[in-house]
Structure formats: structure tokens, C-alpha cells
Amino acid sequence: MLAALSCLLAVPAAHAADTEIVLATWGGSWGAAIDRNAIKPFEQETGIKVRVISGVSLANMRMVASQRAHPQIDLIMSTSQDEVRAYNDGLLDAIDVKDVPNLAAIPPFGVRRDGKGRAMGAGMWVYPYGIAYRTDQKLPDVKCWNDLWGPAFKDKVGVSSPRYMNGYFLLMINRIAGGTEANVQPGLNRIHQMGANLLAVIDDSAAQQRLLASGEVSAVPIISSAAYKLVDSGAPVRFVIPCEGAPAGLDTLSLVKNAPHRDAALKFMDFYTSAKIIGSVAAELQIQPVNDQVTVSDAQRKYTLTKDQMAKLVSFDDQSVIRNQDAWTAAWDREIAPMTKR
Structure with missing residues (x-):
């Protein structure tokens, strides 16, 4: 009887956990642009609260490492090199296009992959x-x-x-x-x-x-x-x-391994990497979005690359x-x- 009651009580707790995710990202003007153009619209559309931890890429990744046994962060924005290091170290989870459909709109340059071809995260801008x-x-x-x-x-x-x-x-x-x-x-x-x-x-x-x-x-x-x-x-x-x-350079959004709110985190990742949202964040930051489907405004055009210029980008x-x-x-x-x- 007590075991059955415990199971019943556990159900609402699981649903409650899905009403919040924790995102580690930059502060300052970058964090403000992400909050205005992505976080607030996501919260309004889904009812899922996004709790933000602000810091530079490497410091945030070290925080993820310190929580390896009991992760408290779901998603992290970082440079691609910090992402690859963390993935190599087992701190991040692979992403599947079935969980993040907008991954398909990101060109190969914008997705770092492991030896098995799995995406380590989703590129946001270059x-x-x-x-x-x-x-x-x-x-x-x-x-x-x-x-x-x-x-x-x-x-x-x-x-x-x-x-x-x-x-x-x-x-x-x-x-x-x-x-x-x-x-x-x-x-x-x-x-x-x-x-x-x-x-x-x-x-x-x-x-x-x-x-x-x-x-x-x-x-x-x-x-x-x-x-x-x-x-x-x-x-x-x-x-x-x-x-x-x-x-x-490439900045990415990655899923922390054993993220406590995995499903909601993947929902945010797909929302964030959509053409509309990533396009509006990139426009405020005056930077080149990775999503191929972003419509570039006249005001933003001076900060973005032509197709010929994009073809000249070099990766190592x-x-x-x-x-x-x-x-x-x-x-x-x-x-x-x-x-x-x-």
C-alpha cells in the first residue's frame, strides 16, 4: 500500500520538474539579447521557466564538470572548442534530429560531430x-x-x-x-x-x-x-x-549528460535554433546566424555574410x-x- 502511494506521489513531482530548465549562458549584453529574444518568448509559449546561470563559457563548463555526479544544469551555451572538450570528457550528451528537428536546418559547418557521426550540440552563430x-x-x-x-x-x-x-x-x-x-x-x-x-x-x-x-x-x-x-x-x-x-568561431548550445529536465531542455533547444528565434537573437547581437532559413533584414544585412563570403569560411x-x-x-x-x- 505504501509503495503504491509513493508511486502516485511521484507522478506530480515528475511533471513539476518539467516546468523548469536551467541554462548556463553568457551575461551582459549577450545574456540580455538571449533573454529578450528567446527565453521570454519560450516561457510565454510553453509555460516552462528558464532559470539562467550567467558566466563565461569555460567557467560555466567547469561548473558542469563539478556537478558530474549530480547534474543541476540542463543546457549550456559555449564556444565550439569548449563543447568538444566537454563532450570528450563525457559531460555532454549527443543530440538526435528526431529530438531537435531544427538541427536539420543547420549546415554541416555548424554542427560538431563525434567519431560516430552524432551531433555534440547545435551551432547558433559564427x-x-x-x-x-x-x-x-x-x-x-x-x-x-x-x-x-x-x-x-x-x-x-x-x-x-x-x-x-x-x-x-x-x-x-x-x-x-x-x-x-x-x-x-x-x-x-x-x-x-x-x-x-x-x-x-x-x-x-x-x-x-x-x-x-x-x-x-x-x-x-x-x-x-x-x-x-x-x-x-x-x-x-x-x-x-x-x-x-x-x-x-562557432558558438553552440549543448545538452548536459543526465540533464535533470531532458525533455524540456530539448524542447528549448529546438525552439531556440528555429529560424525566427535564432535570427532575432543574432540580429540584436549583429552576428551571423547559422540556421540556413533565417531571413536577414535590411538593417542586419551589413553584419551578415553573402553566400560567396560564407563559402570562404575556413574551419579547422x-x-x-x-x-x-x-x-x-x-x-x-x-x-x-x-x-x-x-
Whole structure:
């Protein structure tokens, strides 16, 4: 009799659990845009409450790791590299298109997959890592990565080390120079040939914006959203996708393994990655959505890529980045960093 009563009492508790999910995501203006354009509409449409934990990608993922035995977070937004590391570590669950139908609208570039072809999460948006340069200093137009080696750019170029943006600058130059993720020496050699053009190593977007705005550097590899903030502020700056292509960072939404509210979490994931919702979030953030079905407004068009530009986006093997980034950084510190000490 008591056992039967316990079973009956357990049913309402299970339903009650489905009325809330816990999402770990960014704070600040990013968190506010996600709340306005996605969380509140989801709550209104479904009646499911979304409780938010705010923090940077890596810190949130460490929180998920600390709760491995008893997960309290259902979903996490992160960079694709943090997603892959966490998935490798058994912290995240694979996603099936039958549970998240909108996964089918995300192109292959936007879905990282494991060795069995299972999706580790759902891509939300990409941020191309191109070149921003000053247009008021009588410099040649920058159209290609190789332009940064030209004589007009002596003491004018800032670049990023492998510590920043997953080593994308080194990896892009390395690919142009004929290297691979297994051998970045061609890229290091080519960057070393920049010689007196290389003025500074700048490993955060705020410093890149500041130095470019002040004119202390004239050209710098930078993510699109940071570059467009400068453009919108009135700075004489142009952002380009170089002729050889541009690496692109990817942010993802992932399901925590043994999520306490799995079904409701999957419902939110499908809602969030729909063209309407992800399109409205991306529009406020002035960033490129991944969903192929998003309709881009005239106001948003300046922040998004054409089909030709999308075709120029370059991706690198995340597993190689995870395995080798420390070694690339050590090599950079030996061979490239001393060049700016003059």
C-alpha cells in the first residue's frame, strides 16, 4: 500500500520538474539579447521557466564538470572548442534530429560531430575572423592575408597568438603556407617573415579595438562583431573577409549528460535554433546566424555574410586544436613573441 502511494506521489513531482530548465549562458549584453529574444518568448509559449546561470563559457563548463555526479544544469551555451572538450570528457550528451528537428536546418559547418557521426550540440552563430584596417592612413586596401606583409605596413600590424581565438591566425597563415594542423612550422616561418611589419601581439578584442581606434596599429585580424562596433562608432575602419578565406568561431548550445529536465531542455533547444528565434537573437547581437532559413533584414544585412563570403569560411579540426594548442603557443613564444620587443 505504501509503495503504491509513493508511486502516485511521484507522478506530480515528475511533471513539476518539467516546468523548469536551467541554462548556463553568457551575461551582459549577450545574456540580455538571449533573454529578450528567446527565453521570454519560450516561457510565454510553453509555460516552462528558464532559470539562467550567467558566466563565461569555460567557467560555466567547469561548473558542469563539478556537478558530474549530480547534474543541476540542463543546457549550456559555449564556444565550439569548449563543447568538444566537454563532450570528450563525457559531460555532454549527443543530440538526435528526431529530438531537435531544427538541427536539420543547420549546415554541416555548424554542427560538431563525434567519431560516430552524432551531433555534440547545435551551432547558433559564427563570427568570422577577418582583417580590420584603417582607411585614413593612405594605405593600400587590404584584400588578402598576404597584404599584411607588404612594405606599406611596416610597424603597423597587430596579430594574435595561439592563446586567442583557438590559434586561428597561426592556423590560417599556416594553411596558406602549405602547413597542416599536424605541422604549423610553415605558418610560424611565414609569420616570422613579417619582420618589421609586426608591431604587436594582441590577444583580446577590446585591446584590438582600442589600438585600431587610436591608430596605434593600422591593421589587425579581428572577429567581425568587434570590428563592426568600431565601424558603427564612426571610426575610419573597414572589415574584410580576405581572398584566401577566413576562420570562423562557432558558438553552440549543448545538452548536459543526465540533464535533470531532458525533455524540456530539448524542447528549448529546438525552439531556440528555429529560424525566427535564432535570427532575432543574432540580429540584436549583429552576428551571423547559422540556421540556413533565417531571413536577414535590411538593417542586419551589413553584419551578415553573402553566400560567396560564407563559402570562404575556413574551419579547422577542433580535436587537433585541443591536442596541440599548448605546443603551438610554446613555439610562438620562442619564435614570434621576441619580434615585438624592439
